[in-house]
Amino acid sequence: MGVNEFDYHRIHANGVTLNVAVTGSGTPVVLLHGFPQTHLMWRKVARELAGEHTVICPDLRGYGESDKPDGDYSKRTMAADVVAVARELGYSRFALVGHDRGALVAFRAGLDHPDVVSHLMCLDVLPTLDMWEVMHGTSAAVGFHLYLMAQPAGLPERMIAAASDDFFGYFLDLWVKDPAAIPPEVRSVYLEASRRAVPSIVADYRASATIDVTHDSEDLAQGNKLRMPVTVIQQDWGAALGFDAAARWKAWTIDLHHQTTTAGHFMAEEAPDEISTAIRALLKR
Template sequence: MFAGFEEIDIALPGATIRARVGGRGDPLLLLHGYPQTHAMWHVIAEDLARSHRVVVADLRGYGDSIARDDDFTFRAMARDQVALMRHLGHPNFHVIAHDRGARTTHRMVLDHPDAVRSAALIDILPTLDVWRTMDDWLARRYYHWLFLAQPGEMPQRLINGDPVGFLHSALIGLSGAKELFAAGALAEYERAARNPAVVAAWCGDYTAAASTDLEHDRADLGRTSDIPCLILWGNRGVVAHHLDPLDAWRKWFPRAEGHGVDAGHFLVEERPAEVLLSLRRHLGCA
């Protein structure tokens, strides 16, 4: 995976971020989500590197990135990634992000508006809308939002009793089939899940999303960004069940465009060719 990419570790305040860097052209940051690592981008990173300088990073505490404090807010994650890109000589850049990485990108645009040239957000609604629409139907499908945010170390102790089993359950629950993941990528997700520090990061992430992240987003209600924004979602997932994703995101990104893909939550790995075509059009290189 990631042929031609260099692997790097960059020490930043509060975290050391693991990333892979490859290609030439305008800088492009790829961010993953829960419960994955940067390995999810293996299916399209090399193609994107034909036209861009691609940086594929693990979020703090996820994968091989190390968190040195307990701040797992999207604000902290966004700060990490902006610092990473500046360290690499990219004061502004494009971002393509899935799941928690896309929430990090939303916060990045709000906190660092001059850093992000364009954004592609994959299979999420705004965090405030997720909690606002959290009924029994959604809670059964997004149970991890509530479980991982429980106080204390109980979720971590339960997960660490069978971390790979928990990972597989999460992947299947969000996608419907573990078989859609390439063997090499799945092995990376399993390796990360066996690390108790990664499990702690999952829990810290979702605890923040149920508390501090909501405060941050409420404080920024009414703020918008006019950067180009692509919204993609899986038609067989849950994102479009309660709300139209474009309507939801146009409250933050008035220029947002996008569409659904015949896939579940992990549409990058399930429909890579279709997703890549949409991303290349968004980036102006189709």
């Protein structure tokens, strides 16, 4: 599915205007992209689901063709954006799937809006608190970008802007197992969009080292959990870095299905059939 196969909307919600791609018909499924991507990462999965569902793929606040305001990039605010977009499209309840940064937004939406999110899937992340806890020693080098973008405003933005295509392209190359899954024309869209969004992308990551930690810590202290059926699909980072990923997720959930994949990080593009099948299975729970 390419750009021309989506219907595009400019939706003003929660104080920002988001670029929202919609296709298909039926019960709603919202798909949230990761870094350094846009809604186009869902083009293959959206095609698979469009015969059964209305598939809603926004560019997150600060990414793609959505607004890039200064200020708040907490996952709480970004989750509220998504809920408001769905409401503007006429949906008060929906299934939610997120990848990477989008998965963190989805996680927060599930905690903050349990009566809105019917089913939740998170691809290739840990919850924010757990992510910081498992990153230690030399193994933390794989997450150098997390630490770089956690620094105070100024230096990270200048460093990344000075070589933005090299920076964002590095992750597109490092994290993919099948480079053909991200063809040159799609890669070009990702790089161009990220090039225009350096300050907001850094702000998103900086929030995950500051206010997002506060919000997650508060939920943990209060015993708040995800109440809806949850599926998590990850690369086997736990085995590679020495932690139990499933156990980490179980602490936040009531009804969890956890599985690993042999696909690379960009699994929605590398293994769309696997992800689409998993979404269908989740929606039957």
